[in-house]
Amino acid sequence: MVLEMDSDTLHYSLDLVAGNGLILSCEQRAALQTSLVILKRNYKFSRVLFWGKILGVKCDYFIAHGVGEDEMKNKKSLYSLNCMDWHLLPPATESMIADVALAAQGRFTGDLSHEYEHTETRTQGEGDEAIEEEVTVKVNEESRLATTVFNIDKDVSVVPRGAFVKSPRGKVLTNQSFGGLHPSEAAKLHNYLHFREPVNLKKKSILEMADLNPALDFLDPLSEDIPKGSWSLQFERVGTVCVLRSMLWLGLTFFHVPQTPQHGYIYMGDGLMNLDLPFML
Numbered sequence: 567m568v569l570e571m572d573s574d575t576l577h578y579s580l581d582l583v584a585g586n587g588l589i590l591s592c593e594q595r596a597a598l599q600t601s602l603v604i605l606k607r608n609y610k611f612s613r614v615l616f617w618g619k620i621l622g623v624k625c626d627y628f629i630a631h632g633v634g635e636d637e638m639k640n641k642k643s644l645y646s647l648n649c650m651d652w653h654l655l656p657p658a659t660e661s662m663i664a665d666v667a668l669a670a671q672g673r674f675t676g677d678l679s680h681e682y683e684h685t686e687t688r689t690q691g692e693g694d695e696a697i698e699e700e701v702t703v704k705v706n707e708e709s710r711l712a713t714t715v716f717n718i719d720k721d722v723s724v725v726p727r728g729a730f731v732k733s734p735r736g737k738v739l740t741n742q743s744f745g746g747l748h749p750s751e752a753a754k755l756h757n758y759l760h761f762r763e764p765v766n767l768k769k770k771s772i773l774e775m776a777d778l779n780p781a782l783d784f785l786d787p788l789s790e791d792i793p794k795g796s797w798s799l800q801f802e803r804v805g806t807v808c809v810l811r812s813m814l815w816l817g818l819t820f821f822h823v824p825q826t827p828q829h830g831y832i833y834m835g836d837g838l839m840n841l842d843l844p845f846m847l
Contacts, residue, residue, distance in 0.1 A: 767783075797810055
């Protein structure tokens, strides 16, 4: 069972996405194979997943997720500069996300202590009492890194329908009996789900909910994403592997081997959202 790139099956998973140019050197693979096992033991994670890398000007950030009992809620993000030494990223708070959106522009520098700065004029008060003042927002690259990983996961982390179940107590767990999608089902976008708290599901009517299985259909399908066309779905390796690519976050690739539990995704890119997407469709 693979979500993202499980440390136990890392080599196999990386080979499946290698055709997309998402590659790591032999040294990096070997280092990850060793360090992710140590990471899992040191932090007592139930699983460690290699998430990918964000490219910086000076150096790149390698990212991993450590997962606890609940696959969705008990998740921590970690980064490394050398695939060996791992450090926790701070949780992305609402104020941090707002500051990063305002101040951090352009490519990642590859220097965690780098500070982005944005100054703007804001009006305080109303009417005759209104005064204008300059406000400077500062944010460091570590906060930007945490926010970017959070945003990519929120927008484009993918799982096949049935790979996870929701227990009666509300915990999200790996479905041990998931044997993979049938090839005909694997060709349909609605059988792939966003692995995050649902947004669209809460807006559905009682009539629409009647056909859903609450244990399996607790996530939003990719087919409801706006704009339409923000995903490319193809079969590769002579039709044996289904590959999904995000047009919103270029560099995010998901794979699923139909009729097997094997699935995962990896991101390798500059950490910048594709703002041109609406004009490309």
